[in-house]
Amino acid sequence: xxxxxxxxxxxxxxxxxxxxxxxxxxxxxxxxxxxxxxxxxxxxxxxxxxxxxxxxxxxxxxxxxxxxxxxxxxxxxxxxxxxxxxxxxxxxxxxxxxxxxxxxxxxxxxxxxxxxxxxxxxxxxxxxxxxxxxxxxxxxxxxxxxxxxxxxxxxxxxxxxxxxxxxxxxxxxxxxxxxxxxxxxxxxxxxxxxxxxxxxxxxxxxxxxxxxxxxxxxxxxxxxxxxxxxxxxxxxxxxxxxxxxxxxxxxxxxxxxxxxxxxxxxxxxxxxxxxxxx
Ligand code: RET
Numbered sequence: 328x329x330x331x332x333x334x335x336x337x338x339x340x341x342x343x344x345x346x347x348x349x350x351x352x353x354x355x356x357x358x359x360x361x362x363x364x365x366x367x368x369x370x371x372x373x374x375x376x377x378x379x380x381x382x383x384x385x386x387x388x389x390x391x392x393x394x395x396x397x398x399x400x401x402x403x404x405x406x407x408x409x410x411x412x413x414x415x416x417x418x419x420x421x422x423x424x425x426x427x428x429x430x431x432x433x434x435x436x437x438x439x440x441x442x443x444x445x446x447x448x449x450x451x452x453x454x455x456x457x458x459x460x461x462x463x464x465x466x467x468x469x470x471x472x473x474x475x476x477x478x479x480x481x482x483x484x485x486x487x488x489x490x491x492x493x494x495x496x497x498x499x500x501x502x503x504x505x506x507x508x509x510x511x512x513x514x515x516x517x518x519x520x521x522x523x524x525x526x527x528x529x530x531x532x533x534x535x536x537x538x539x540x541x542x543x544x545x546x547x548x549x550x551x552x553x554x555x556x557x558x559x560x561x562x563x564x565x566x567x568x569x570x571x572x573x574x575x576x577x578x579x580x581x582x583x584x585x586x587x588x589x590x591x592x593x594x595x596x597x598x599x600x601x602x603x604x605x
Contacts, residue, residue, distance in 0.1 A: 392574055505526055
């Protein structure tokens with residue numbers, strides 16, 4: 328009969344202990360609560376703004392965009408309660424090797440739900456076809472999940488960065504669709520101006536996330552945990568709530584432009600995924 332050997336059990340903190348650590352770090356705790364408040368206000372505002380929208384495509388843009396603060400408020404509640412934070416011992420080779428580092432893994436997990444909604448809304452705005460929306464969203468989910476893997480890998484320092492590299496490759500696919508494919512579609516759909524504003528906002532903000540990951544405690548550790556958390560929270564404020572407000576405000580005022588895009592995804596481009604109209 329096989330005998331199970333008792334391995335060395337890593338020092339694990341209970342959820343209540345993690346919660347206490349968060350409570351004691353006021354700067355960190357505030358980076359969560361500011362976002363909970365802003366997400367709550369955004370939800371109320373966006374529901375109010377969308378109350379008279381009748382065009383189905385505009386409604387879909389609204390629902391997708393409304394999901395962003397809804398996921399966000401859940402994400403930050405998970406962080407503030409200590410549920411989605413762990414203290415992980417960094418492997419040899421890491422700047423904080425052997426130390427227990429606060430890891431906000433709930434962020435990466437919930438990005439896998441919120442960022443696809445942002446891309447769906449942008450793809451719909453650009454009049455993109457289904458293939459491009461699917462490509463952007465699946466690559467984006469790949470980016471978030473492999474980013475989560477990078478943060479949670481504690482067996483090898485090299486493999487942490489290998490996950491990070493894979494995540495960046497997925498990110499390049501998202502950037503390609505955003506910067507090359509959708510601008511052409513938006514031109515045809517007549518939504519170029521707003522699309523390009525939101526594209527620039529999105530690309531600039533999104534580039535900040537891998538930079539702060541690399542500089543933060545999980546990467547080369549030149550930034551402390553609370554500062555890194557504020558960096559993410561600040562990026563979130565622009566990439567989510569300001570982005571969503573600009574998009575929805577435009578949709579409300581230009582519902583007919585959205586409604587006039589031919590029905591179905593892929594309408595903006597000949598040879599798209601939508602069936603031909605005959
Ligand atoms: C990680 C680390 C691994 C490499 C890359 C990353 C990119 C993350 C991005 C996140 C965007 C998040 C947003 C959230 C809004 O809810 C995972 C940090 C490339 C781009 C916009």
